[in-house]
Amino acid sequence: MxxxxxxxxxxxxxxxxxxxxxxxxxxxxxxxxxxxxxxxxxxxxxxxxxxxxxxxxxxxxxxxxxxxxxxxxxxxxxxxxxxxxxxxxxxxxxxxxxxxxxxxxxxxxxxxxxxxxxxxxxxxxxxxxxxxxxxxxxxxxxxxxxxxxxxxxxxYGWCIKLLVVLMVATYVLAGIAKLRIAGLGWIDGELLRNQIAIDNLRKALLGGSIAPLATQFLEHPSAFTVFCVLTLALELGAPITLLGGWPARLWVLAVWGFHVGVIFLMNIWFLYPLVGAAFWPVLRVERPFASLFGRVARWRDPRRAA
Amino acid sequence: MTRVAAAVVSVVLIGATLSPLARKPADDGYPLSTYPMFAWRRPTKLTMSYPLGVTARGPRYLSPGIIGSFEVLQARAIVERAVAKGGKEVAMLCERIAARVATTPRFADVTAIRIVTGNHDAVDFLVRDAPGIEYERAACEVRRR
Known part of the structure; x- marks a missing residue:
C-alpha cells in the first residue's frame, strides 16, 4: 500500500x-x-x-x-x-x-x-x-x-507538538473524568460548590489557610454553574492549542486565569501551570535565550558586535 | 533520531497518557492519572478527625506542619489513620503533636492537645460560623521544659 x-x-x-x-x-x-x-x-x-x-x-x-x-x-x-x-x-x-x-x-x-x-x-x-x-x-x-x-x-517540530499534546491530554482527561463520574449534571454547580466547601472546611479544621473568596461565593451557589461551564469548556477545549497562534495563546491565558481562580476559591496551587511551565511548549520560548546568549557572545567577542 | 523512532516515541507517550481512559475513573494512578479530583458528588456534611490545641481562651486549630506534613491532605491522612487504628496509635499521635507544639513559639498558649472527630456542615461552619459537634478520641498534656 x-x-x-x-x-x-x-x-x-x-x-x-x-x-x-x-x-x-x-x-x-x-x-x-x-x-x-x-x-x-x-x-x-x-x-x-x-x-x-x-x-x-x-x-x-x-x-x-x-x-x-x-x-x-x-x-x-x-x-x-x-x-x-x-x-x-x-x-x-x-x-x-x-x-x-x-x-x-x-x-x-x-x-x-x-x-x-x-x-x-x-x-x-x-x-x-x-x-x-x-x-x-x-x-x-x-x-x-x-x-x-x-x-x-x-x-524538532514533533517534539514540541508532543509536549503540547501531553499538556492537552491532561486537561481533556480531567474534563472527561467529570463527565464519566458525574455526567452533565456536573455543570449544575452544586457538586463544585460542595467540593469547594468541603475542601476549605478540611483546611480550616487542620489549621491551614482557607481560600480568600471561598466563603463569599459559598453564599451565592448560582455562580458555581458559570464556573462549571467555563471549567468544562476550557478542559475539553484544550485541543484548540494544537492550532497554534492566537487561539492557543488565548486558551493559555484563559486556563492560567482558571488556575488563579482555583487559588481564590480553594487555595490549591497548581504551580506548574501557574508559573507558565505547562504552557511553555506553546510559546516561542527560545527568543529570550537567543537574545541572552547573543549578548553573552558579543560581550565575549566584541568583534562580533562590530 | 529517525521519523520512525520519533513516531514510536510519540505514540507510546500519548498512548500511555491517555491509557487511564481504559480504567475506571476511581482507579487513579501516578503519574498516569484519571484526574478524578473535583468530579465526585458529595454532601456538605463532613466527619473528620483533627487535633485541637487547648488554651485558656478556648480551643484553637493547629497547623498541618504540627500534625506531621505541610500538605493539608497528607496531614489529614495521618490523623485519620491513627484514629482508625485507635487506642495506642491515636495516643502516640497526640504525644507527637504535643511535643512539636511544645517547641513552637506561636503555640505557646496551648497547654494540652485533644484529638477529636467532628461532624460539621461545611457551609454552616464557613459561612454562618456554626460548627457541629465534636467527640474526643485522645487527649494529652503539652510538657515544656
Whole structure:
C-alpha cells in the first residue's frame, strides 16, 4: 500500500513533523528541567519529612509499588540529591542521552515516593510527563555544554507538538473524568460548590489557610454553574492549542486565569501551570535565550558586535 | 533520531497518557492519572478527625506542619489513620503533636492537645460560623521544659 500525499496519514505526518527550531526544544529542556530542579529544591524538606512518617502510613503508588515498604531515610536522601544533580546536568545538556533518562527516572521515583503516603497529588503529573518526554527527545542539539550543535533527522517540530499534546491530554482527561463520574449534571454547580466547601472546611479544621473568596461565593451557589461551564469548556477545549497562534495563546491565558481562580476559591496551587511551565511548549520560548546568549557572545567577542 | 523512532516515541507517550481512559475513573494512578479530583458528588456534611490545641481562651486549630506534613491532605491522612487504628496509635499521635507544639513559639498558649472527630456542615461552619459537634478520641498534656 502506498501513501499518497493527500492521504490522512501523510497529512498528519506532514503536520506532526513540520519544522521547528532546535533552539526552542533546547530552551524547553532548560526551562522544564530547571523548573523540576527548583521544585525539588523547594520541596526538599518535605520530601525528606515523609521518610520519617510511620510505616503504617505507607500506600505505594506507581513505580514505588516495586517496594515492599518505605525506604530508609538516608537512602531517600541520596536518591533526592542524585536526582537534583542529574536534573542540573539535564538542564546543561551534559551527556544528555545518558543523563536525561536517569534524571526522568529519578524525578518519577521521588515524586511517586512523595505520593505514597496517603494522598496522591495531581500537581506534579504533567511536570513528570514532560521531563520523561524530553528525555526521549534530541533536546541537547543546541545550547548544550561540551557538545557541538547537532541535527536530528526527524527535526524538532514533533517534539514540541508532543509536549503540547501531553499538556492537552491532561486537561481533556480531567474534563472527561467529570463527565464519566458525574455526567452533565456536573455543570449544575452544586457538586463544585460542595467540593469547594468541603475542601476549605478540611483546611480550616487542620489549621491551614482557607481560600480568600471561598466563603463569599459559598453564599451565592448560582455562580458555581458559570464556573462549571467555563471549567468544562476550557478542559475539553484544550485541543484548540494544537492550532497554534492566537487561539492557543488565548486558551493559555484563559486556563492560567482558571488556575488563579482555583487559588481564590480553594487555595490549591497548581504551580506548574501557574508559573507558565505547562504552557511553555506553546510559546516561542527560545527568543529570550537567543537574545541572552547573543549578548553573552558579543560581550565575549566584541568583534562580533562590530 | 529517525521519523520512525520519533513516531514510536510519540505514540507510546500519548498512548500511555491517555491509557487511564481504559480504567475506571476511581482507579487513579501516578503519574498516569484519571484526574478524578473535583468530579465526585458529595454532601456538605463532613466527619473528620483533627487535633485541637487547648488554651485558656478556648480551643484553637493547629497547623498541618504540627500534625506531621505541610500538605493539608497528607496531614489529614495521618490523623485519620491513627484514629482508625485507635487506642495506642491515636495516643502516640497526640504525644507527637504535643511535643512539636511544645517547641513552637506561636503555640505557646496551648497547654494540652485533644484529638477529636467532628461532624460539621461545611457551609454552616464557613459561612454562618456554626460548627457541629465534636467527640474526643485522645487527649494529652503539652510538657515544656
Amino acid at each position: 502506498t501513501m499518497t500525499p493527500r492521504s490522512p496519514v501523510a497529512v498528519l505526518a506532514r503536520w506532526w513533523f513540520a519544522p521547528a527550531p532546535a533552539e526552542r526544544l533546547a530552551a524547553l529542556r532548560m526551562l522544564i528541567g530547571g523548573y523540576a530542579f527548583v521544585y525539588l529544591w523547594i520541596r526538599f524538606g518535605e520530601l525528606l519529612a515523609v521518610t520519617r512518617f510511620p510505616a503504617t502510613q505507607w500506600r505505594a503508588v506507581g513505580v514505588t509499588r516495586l517496594l515492599d515498604g518505605p525506604l530508609a531515610p538516608t537512602v531517600m536522601l541520596v536518591i533526592v540529591v542524585v536526582t537534583m544533580v542529574l536534573l542540573a546536568a539535564f538542564v546543561l545538556g551534559l551527556q544528555y542521552r545518558i543523563v536525561a533518562p536517569l534524571a526522568a527516572l529519578g524525578l518519577l521515583w521521588v515524586t511517586s515516593y512523595r505520593n505514597s503516603w496517603g494522598m496522591v497529588f495531581h500537581t506534579e503529573n504533567l511536570m513528570v510527563l514532560h521531563v520523561i518526554a524530553l528525555a526521549c527527545m534530541p533536546a541537547a542539539d543546541r545550547w548544550a555544554l561540551g557538545r557541538p550543535p547537532g541535527e536530528a533527522a526527524a527535526g
